[in-house]
Amino acid sequence: MGNRDGAVTPPSAEDGGTPRAATIRDVAARAGVSVATVSRALSGQYPVANATRARVQRAVRDLDYVVNAHARALTGSKSKTIAVLLSDIASPFYSRIAHGVEQQASAEKRLMMVCATHGDPEREVGLVEMLREQSVDAVVLVGGIVDTPEYRERMARLARLLDTAGSRLVLCGRPSPGEDLPVTVVEYENSGGAFAAASYLMDKGHRDILFLGGVGPDTTTQDRLDGFRRALASRDLSADEPGRILTGGNSRQFGYDTIRARLLREELDFTAILAWDDLVAAGAMTALREAGVDVPGRVSILGYNDEQIAQDLVPPLTSVSIPHTELGRSAVRLALHREDPAVASSQHITLGTHIVVRGSVREAARR
Amino acid sequence: MGNRDGAVTPPSAEDGGTPRAATIRDVAARAGVSVATVSRALSGQYPVANATRARVQRAVRDLDYVVNAHARALTGSKSKTIAVLLSDIASPFYSRIAHGVEQQASAEKRLMMVCATHGDPEREVGLVEMLREQSVDAVVLVGGIVDTPEYRERMARLARLLDTAGSRLVLCGRPSPGEDLPVTVVEYENSGGAFAAASYLMDKGHRDILFLGGVGPDTTTQDRLDGFRRALASRDLSADEPGRILTGGNSRQFGYDTIRARLLREELDFTAILAWDDLVAAGAMTALREAGVDVPGRVSILGYNDEQIAQDLVPPLTSVSIPHTELGRSAVRLALHREDPAVASSQHITLGTHIVVRGSVREAARR
DNA sequence: AAACGGATAGCAACCGTATTCTGTCCGAGT
DNA sequence: ACTCGGACAGAATACGGTTGCTATCCGTTT
Known part of the structure; x- marks a missing residue:
């Protein structure tokens, strides 16, 4: 009777076809x-x-x-997986959130799936459908949206569907779709961040501040605009003078084009810019440089997101920092421990932002 | 009788506990x-x-x-999933490759899992183990490594293990572990890229070129150094004069520190820098600017990877562009269609790179 | 000495789908 | 009218594990 020693024998008895994996x-x-x-x-x-x-x-x-993870999941109905849906994995904003999700998922012995929606709500729903098939532990939807009744219904439906499948829906950086839904919401301070940013500029003596970038009905844009308006109003200024709020895009190119056109068309009638993000700020700075406008001597500029790029711009960009990683981590942590009394009550949190001071903001010149 | 109309009834007959998902x-x-x-x-x-x-x-x-995807996977032994292992999802280099993987995976109706190894080979093996449980369609390992016999054995083992589980191992941006292994290799031209880059600088009249960044034994570094050496040799220059090859790190900080120290210690004895990547280049440029050295007037600089940041540096950075997205796409495509005669023969490909010309390289000043 | 119970190990019943093997019904061909 | 084959639907089994229940062995307790 052989095989007393540890010689490795193939799992399958017959040797005919391709070897199977051992069961x-x-x-x-x-x-x-x-x-x-x-x-x-x-x-x-x-x-x-x-x-x-x-x-x-x-x-x-x-x-x-x-x-075999599938066989195991079949009896246990848990798949030890977290899914993230974001618009584009190559964008620094999203990839940093994904980074946070990965950290926490990994710490909780979970794998992470990443799906790209390309900003298409229908595709988002389709992907959630696929993920429901996977009986994932949690599905994290990242990024701003347009807040309509239709959006709320859609999310409410997904929340319930995922819930009956044992998964948790997490909304990250977007508003809650309503009360009493099986959903976890992890937001960050958009209104507050913009308020602080605008206040910071005004503290430096700026009165003519441009709000540059963002797409109209998106909640993130709305929230930031709200903060911007509140800040100005608190100093008896109006944000709604013509030409002060320049939304309509959020790319580097948008920042460049918009500021360039403005400089060609008008006087230099502003002293500071609050940009949608660091990329828009970079575009604006390029346009300013080309026009010979000194930053921050003549115009101060404040970015948003505090991306890698901020420190390499000339001058280095002062920016509003968003806790990307912590957003991702919290999303996973709250979703997985939602039964745990310690976090059960905090299924809707809002993380704060702060300003990272570099060199792109200076006291406003005297009028 | 009964329920002739479409009234929705709960899936479970009894109403006691939480509702299950419908089967x-x-x-x-x-x-x-x-x-x-x-x-x-x-x-x-x-x-x-x-x-x-x-x-x-x-x-x-x-x-x-x-x-239920798990039940289906159990009979079919396919899970419609692609996994990517990379060092850090937040890095632009990796996230762009992940982006390509996602594109192709999505086009092939697959989901994508992303795992972070933090550059730890042991963790990499551990993750592959977890992925083997998932009977994933393909496992894509991204990023340079140290090419040792031990590495080759490790990869050979993983390749065989994954193969018997029906998955395909794909090495992306790292060398093949040997012949006759069930593995797909998708590389990009490191040696060739560095050769072209150095040649481009020399075409502009530069003779004193620094190679800045990289970590010693890593294959990517070795390959680029090889290209650099070959290029210089082809013009009867030696790359191995002291102080010409400055490896030891690949961060922005490394670029800054190294160039700063060099400028403090030595004469300005070079006219061009070939940087490890755009971040290292950015650090170097900051150090040069602080020292009052004009770029590109006095020193030209060439980056690598052509990241987002390149166009916003001052001056905009000329850089070697790597086909990140295509690397990811090819990895998935080749792995999934490996049976297909059209690609079966090309399970080891090398994609080319090219130089994106911006404003950081100029003719060398006459000596 | 008999009964008891803790420590282990095996049997068998699921988990939710895919698929092979049968079986029924029905129209068409002879 | 009878047979044959195609179209369709159901029963049964396999996929690879997990787990409740049962069975055995043996040292203890009364």
């Missing part, structure tokens, strides 16, 4: 125990004699066995 | 057909009467049924 049955056979015993020896949740456990472990190593 | 059985019961018929009506691979199909589809909609 729990192969392990059981090799260790000379039942399938149930193998399962228990590996799970560690059930008493198994040390000698038996050793034999099983030996067989596992010999056969390079790993459990 | 194929629920659908079958509601449509008044067998489970097998539902499966077939939905797969479309088998003749089903139109009336029956309609009833099934109706039931599916009423119950918000989606198949």
Whole structure:
């Protein structure tokens, strides 16, 4: 009776076709125990004699066995996976949030799926459908949207569907769709951030401030505009004078084009810019430089997001920092521990932002 | 009798606990057909009467049924998922590759998992183990490594293990571990790119060129150094004069510190820099600016990777562009269609790079 | 000495789908 | 009228694990 030694034998008896991966049955056979015993020896949740456990472990190593996650998920109905849906993984904003999700997921022994929606709500719904099939632990939807009744209904529906599938819907950086829904919401201070940013500029003596970038009905834009308006109003200024709020895009090109056109058309009738993000700011700075306008001597500029690029612009860009990583981490943490009394009550949180001071803002010149 | 209309009834008969998600059985019961018929009506691979199909589809909609991906994977042994392992999802280099992977995965109706290794080979192996449990379609390992016999053995082992699990190992941006292994390799021209870059600088009259950044034994560094050496040698210059090759780091800070120290310690004894990547270049440019050295008037600088940041530096950075997205796409495409005769023979490809000309390189000043 | 109970291990019943194998019905061909 | 084959639907089984229940062995307790 051979095979007393540890020689590795192929899992399949017959040698005809392609070798299959080893199953729990192969392990059981090799260790000379039942399938149930193998399962228990590996799970560690059930008493198994040390000698038996050793034999099983030996067989596992010999056969390079790993459990079949699908078979396991089938009985347990948990798949140890977190999914993130974002508009574009290559964007620094989203990839940093994904980074946070990954950190926490990894810490909680979960894998992470990443799906790109390209900003298309229909595709988003379609992807959630696919993820529902996966019985993922949580689905994190990232990024601003247009807040309409239709949006709220859509999210409410997804929340309920995911809930009955045992998954948790997490909205990250977008508003809550309503009360009493099985949903986790992790936001960051857009209104407050813009308020602080505008106040900071006004503290430096600026009165003629441009709000540059953003797309109209999007909640993120609306919230920031709200903060901007409140800040100006608190100093008895109006944000709604013509030509002060320049939304309509959020790309580098938009920042460049808009400021360039403004400089060609008008007097230099502003002393500061609050930009949608650092990229828009970069575009604006390029246009200003080309026009010979000194930054920050003549015009101060404040970015948003505090991206990598901020410190390499000339001058280095002062920017509103968003806790990207913490957003991602919180999303996962709150979703997974939603039963835990410590966090059960905080299924809707709002993280703060802060200004990182560099060199692109200076006291306004006297009028 | 009963329920002739389309009234929605809960999937579970008893109403006690939390509602479960609908299963194929629920659908079958509601449509008044067998489970097998539902499966077939939905797969479309088998003749089903139109009336029956309609009833099934109706039931599916009423119950918000989606198949259980795990159950399906269990019979089919395919999970419709691609996994990417990279060092850090927040880095632009990796996130752009992930972007390409996502594009192709999405086009092939696959989901994408993203795992972060933080550059730790052990963690990489551990993650592959987890992914083997998932019977993923392909596992894409991204990023340079140290090419040792031990590395090759490790990869060979993973390749075989994944192969018997029906998955494909893809190495992206790292060398092939050897012949006759079930592995797909997608590289990009490091040696060639550095050769072209150095040649471009020399075409502009530069003779004293610094190679700035990279970590010693890493294959990517070695390949680029090789290209750099070959280029210089082709013009009868030696790359190995002291102080010409400055490796030891690949961060912005490294670029800044190294150039700053050099300028403090030595004469300005170079006219051009070939940087490891755009970030290192940005750091170097900051150090040069602080020292009052004009770029590109006095020193030209060439970046690598052509990241977003390149166009916003002052001056805009000329850089070697790597086909990040195409790397990711090819990785997935080749892995999934490896049986297809059209690509079966090209399981090891090398994509080219090119120089994107902006404003950071100028003719060298006459000596 | 008999009964008891803790420590282990095996049997078998699921988990939700896909698929093979049968079986029925019905129209068409002879 | 009878047979034959195609179209369709159902029963049964396989996929790879997990887990409740049962069975055995043996040292203890009364």
